[in-house]
Amino acid sequence: xxxxxxxxxxxxxxxxxxxxxxxxxxxxxxxxxxxxxxxxxxxxxxxxxxxxxxxxxxxxxxxxxxxxxxxxxxxxxxxxxxxxxxxxxxxxxxxxxxxxxxxxxxxxxxxxxxxxxxxxxxxxxxxxxxxxxxxxxxxxxxxxxxxxxxxxxxxxxxxxxxxxxxxxxxxxxxxxxxxxxxxxxxxxxxxxxxxxxxxxxxxxxxxxxxxxxxxxxxxxxxxxxxxxxxxxxxxxxxxxxxxxxxxxxxxxxxxxxxxxxxxxxxxxxxxxxxxxxxxxxx
Amino acid sequence: xxxxxxxxxxxxxxxxxxxxxxxxxxxxxxxxxxxxxxxxxxxxxxxxxxxxxxxxxxxxxxxxxxxxxxxxxxxxxxxxxxxxxxxxxxxxxxxxxxxxxxxxxxxxxxxx
Numbered sequence: 001x002x003x004x005x006x007x008x009x010x011x012x013x014x015x016x017x018x019x020x021x022x023x024x025x026x027x028x029x030x031x032x033x034x035x036x037x038x039x040x041x042x043x044x045x046x047x048x049x050x051x052x053x054x055x056x057x058x059x060x061x062x063x064x065x066x067x068x069x070x071x072x073x074x075x076x077x078x079x080x081x082x083x084x085x086x087x088x089x090x091x092x093x094x095x096x097x098x099x100x101x102x103x104x105x106x107x108x109x110x111x112x113x114x115x116x117x118x119x120x121x122x123x124x125x126x127x128x129x130x131x132x133x134x135x136x137x138x139x140x141x142x143x144x145x146x147x148x149x150x151x152x153x154x155x156x157x158x159x160x161x162x163x164x165x166x167x168x169x170x171x172x173x174x175x176x177x178x179x180x181x182x183x184x185x186x187x188x189x190x191x192x193x194x195x196x197x198x199x200x201x202x203x204x205x206x207x208x209x210x211x212x213x214x215x216x217x218x219x220x221x222x223x224x225x226x227x228x229x230x231x232x233x234x235x236x237x238x239x240x241x242x243x244x245x246x247x248x249x250x251x252x253x254x255x256x257x258x259x260x261x262x263x264x265x266x267x268x269x270x271x272x273x274x275x276x277x278x279x280x281x282x
Numbered sequence: 283x284x285x286x287x288x289x290x291x292x293x294x295x296x297x298x299x300x301x302x303x304x305x306x307x308x309x310x311x312x313x314x315x316x317x318x319x320x321x322x323x324x325x326x327x328x329x330x331x332x333x334x335x336x337x338x339x340x341x342x343x344x345x346x347x348x349x350x351x352x353x354x355x356x357x358x359x360x361x362x363x364x365x366x367x368x369x370x371x372x373x374x375x376x377x378x379x380x381x382x383x384x385x386x387x388x389x390x391x392x393x394x
Binding site: 063220 | 342344351364365
């Protein structure tokens with residue numbers, strides 16, 4: 001039972017960490033619980049579908065279907081997080097001002113929220129499909145306590161994810177969206193790096209240095225902190241050059257995009273608002 | 283800004299050259315999974331060479347070929363096989379396992 005619980009826990013934790021950051025980043029947004037719950041539900045359905053078509057997927061793209069699919073899912077999530085981060089850069093200040101003024105419950109544009117719903121769905125789909133395949137094999141092998149193991153793993157993973165969420169909520173409101181936005185950017189860069197790892201494994205992109213360094217002695221990929229750092233900031237104990245390139249390019253693009261959006265928003269504020277109105281009420 | 287630009291370029295250049303310096307012909311190697319065990323449990327591969335690794339799963343349940351010592355993560359469906367590329371690796375011992383049956387599915391790459 002514990003072997004089952006442990007594997008399920010590790011997969012659930014990866015998805016839960018992503019969901020927590022997204023949940024924190026959408027704090028105070030109208031109906032965001034519905035969006036996040038919907039994203040998780042969609043992800044679970046998607047996971048079953050992916051597991052069901054795993055045979056087909058394994059054979060696709062002359063044997064590289066799995067890598068291409070994983071990289072595609074990861075890069076799609078990167079794009080959507082990118083969209084949200086840029087959108088928040090032009091609306092974030094106004095959002096946190098409204099929240100400070102009214103306490104909570106702000107009606108925000110839904111377009112960016114749909115992007116984050118998709119990110120949640122993709123995260124759950126990717127990790128969930130592995131759980132489904134694993135349980136399918138365990139059931140075929142006649143393993144005991146399948147459902148107990150599954151429940152323990154899901155509850156433990158979700159609890160740790162919730163702990164991160166609760167911790168993030170303690171960040172003071174003034175810095176809140178800045179902090180969650182920075183976390184989203186790091187998350188996206190890490191996902192891009194993982195996508196590169198899959199593409200290298202399939203020999204689709206060159207590694208550009210297969211193993212730039214090995215910091216396993218400090219923080220191993222297989223350890224729990226290593227795994228959490230992998231999801232949250234893209235940590236890899238033995239990164240390839242191409243992974244670094246994907247990581248850096250994502251950071252640079254999102255940073256430039258956010259700067260550009262903030263510049264535009266700033267220009268609009270100075271054009272439309274009379275002097276003295278642009279300071280937030282405290 | 284100018285400095286960060288040139289540093290970034292330098293890093294990229296060194297990455298590119300280090301990547302191509304060790305590029306060698308891919309050679310094929312095979313691992314077989316049966317009763318959730320790898321055969322052979324120790325697979326010898328050459329150092330500093332990119333290797334094409336075929337994993338054949340003879341079991342009726344899926345397995346995930348995975349390692350924490352080198353990048354590898356691939357699901358092998360029941361009664362089928364999958365290939366992935368490993369390395370170039372420096373000489374040494376690199377542990378791998380089957381994520382879905384960790385008590386038995388354990389093995390080592392001996393790079394020499």
